[in-house]
Amino acid sequence: EFTGFYKAVSSWLTFAFKFKFQAVLAATLTALSLAAVLFVGGRRLFGRVFEADPSVEDPSYLSRLSVAFWSTLLPTLAVGVFLVSTVFFFNYYNVLRGDIGVFLNALVAVIAVVFCVNRLTNAALEPRLPNWRLIPVETGPARWLVRLTTAMAVVIGVNNFLSVVNDKMGSPLSLTIARSFVATIIVGVILILMGLLKPFKAPDGSWRPWPVWLRYTAVALGVFTIATALLGYIGLAIFVSLQVVVTGTILVTAYIGFLSARAISEEGGFANTSIGRWLSTNSSYEESALDQLGLVVSVAINLMIVLVFLPLILLTWGFQPGDIQAWGYKLATGLTIGSVTISVTGILTGIIVFIIGYFLTRWFQGWLDGSVMARGKVDTGVRNSIRLAVGYAGVALAALVGVSAAGIDLSNLALVAGALSLGIGFGLQNVVSNFVSGLILLAERPFKVGDWIVAGDISGTVKKISVRATEIETFQRQSVILPNSNLINNAVGNWTHRNKLGRIDIKVGVAYG
Structure with a gap:
């Protein structure tokens, strides 16, 4: 089977380089240019967001979360753009034939998954920079976790790629079963090794294992995968292995994003980010405004995570793109609950x-x-x-x-x-009374802004007339909020209603003589 696959690929390469060399070169360079623009532009614009700074000795938890999330997402997007655009331009220039196109699509998916898993584990564990590590494990175990996780992704990816090759070439079923059996056994062993790993060091120098629930979950998944493969349920074993890698990667990335959004929404969280500091320096935003902006950013990040990662999880669990598109269209255009339609x-x-x-x-x-x-x-x-x-x-x-x-x-x-x-x-009688009284005051205008009025014991200048109350400033600079109904139902004196002239009576004492 390997000989047949080698002949198919070598014959296509001979054809491509002999008759389609310029098209292959143009497609590859175009895809590289798109990926370079995305990656280099992202590094220049958001370098501090997704790059760990070795000079920072004690980065904040929000900084570590942000670096872990964006250092996984942005490079993975760049690699994904390169791979997808390569396949697109190869198809556009008619470089691919039927079987090679299927092989290339499968290889693209494998490379993307392995790269994403490797980036995520490196970002979360940071073997080179302990102060940027999200999980407080030791450096040695961190390196082993990165290797084991990447190896598990490679095994699952290669197995899926070979399954596509075997299916396209019509390979015997025994070969497919044997290959999947070996892959699931390897994944089960890796899961058990990860669960039995002791990544923490106690103050006395002894090594401590994972928390009980995490250790037992990893070992149980590994034992279950091996047991199902040994009992002959190869399909179930390979499905569990695939979901451990793919769904686990998606959930961990999404969880880091949710933690970042929660840290940004906390009081003073957004102000401590690079964008918040820039806004504080170059704009008139106060701390309260930055906190409110942080809430908006947090909601936007959560919404983006749901819209991006939920469809990915559904696709990995066997749902078709048409089903997800139909659900999205129904949710966007109208979801009927009883007699109420929510759009x-x-x-x-x-x-x-x-x-x-x-x-x-x-x-x-x-x-x-x-x-x-x-x-x-x-x-x-x-x-x-x-x-x-x-x-x-x-x-x-x-x-x-x-x-x-x-x-x-x-x-x-x-x-x-x-x-x-x-x-x-x-x-709400008083509220409605004040509202209607405010409309009457605005229409009749017995006094206006700037008039000097006397209403009962209150005397001062009218500063603002609204539909509920009128603001009066006394000569002692006290602001009095007077309900409009009091001004309509009671007598109000206006010293400046017609003109600015007024008369003051001054009592003069005169001797009787």
């Missing part, structure tokens, strides 16, 4: 439409106030009333359009509106 695309569209409407309203408010009314010498109080009215109307309109764009039928909110009306009638 992720619709919700995102509604949010985007509302944000656009909100910013358009704010822009129109500024343009109307600063360009139109300011040039027209409109009174300050009138300008404030018009600006507030336009703002409330614009935000309300943007909310209605956003709800409609999200696919929510407004007629379905009738029951909710009725319940809210009942609640407003009983429990």
Whole structure:
């Protein structure tokens, strides 16, 4: 079988270099250029993010997590781009024939998995830099863990590649069973060796093993794989071996990403990153704003991890790309639960439409106030009333359009509106009274911003009129928030309602004589 495979590959190489040499060279150079642009550009832009700095003696946990995650993801993406683009351009230039194309696709998958496993174990264990190590194991055991994990990935990868070769060449079933049997036995032995390894050193100098649950899990998986192979269940044994390598790599990478996102979301976590320090130096962001931005970044990282790694896990467990695509399309376009349809695309569209409407309203408010009314010498109080009215109307309109764009039928909110009306009638009377009073104040304008008014025991200058309350600044520089209903239902004196002139009565004492 090996002789037949060698003849097939050598005949294709002879054909490619004799008749398609320029196409092979162009395809290879193009793929290398794409990978180089991604890798070199990533190193220049995000070098500090995914490269461990040997000069740092005590890096933070967030820095170690970030380096481990990105130093696995970015180089793997670069290698993946090179491999996928190579296959694509070979097909584009008609370099591949049927059987060689199948062999090359299988080889690409093997190289990608082995490279990713090797990068992940090196990033998490860092045999050369103990201070950047995520798991506090000793240097010697760390090197052995990297070797054993890489060897396990190589065994599984070579076995899968040879299974594709045997299937394409119509090899005997006995050869396939024998090859898979040897591969599963090797993987089982490696798992047992990893479980029995003693990676920790106690203060007294003795070596300590893994935690009990981890040690027993690794040994149990190894024994199960060997036992199933010896009992003749080769398919089950090879499936378990494959999932240990592939699914384990995906889950560990995703878990490191989740830990990084959680560390960024903690108070002060984002500010301690290189990007946070750059923003703190080159912008006006305060610590609270950086913390809020860290929460946004954390949510974005979690969402990216779910969108990237969940389909990969489903594919490794036998789901077809069409099934995943159908589920994604159904989730995006509408998921029906009872009589309610939830559409992720619709919700995102509604949010985007509302944000656009909100910013358009704010822009129109500024343009109307600063360009139109300011040039027209409109009174300050009138300008404030018009600006507030336009703002409330614009935000309300943007909310209605956003709800409609999200696919929510407004007629379905009738029951909710009725319940809210009942609640407003009983429990929110004061709020509604103040709201309506605010609208009356903005419309009638018995006083405006800048007027000197007297309301009961409060005397001062009006600073702001909103729909719920009015802000008054007394002559002692105290800000008083007065509900609008008090200003409508009670007498209010306005010293500057018509003009700035006023009369003050001064009592003068006169002697009787």
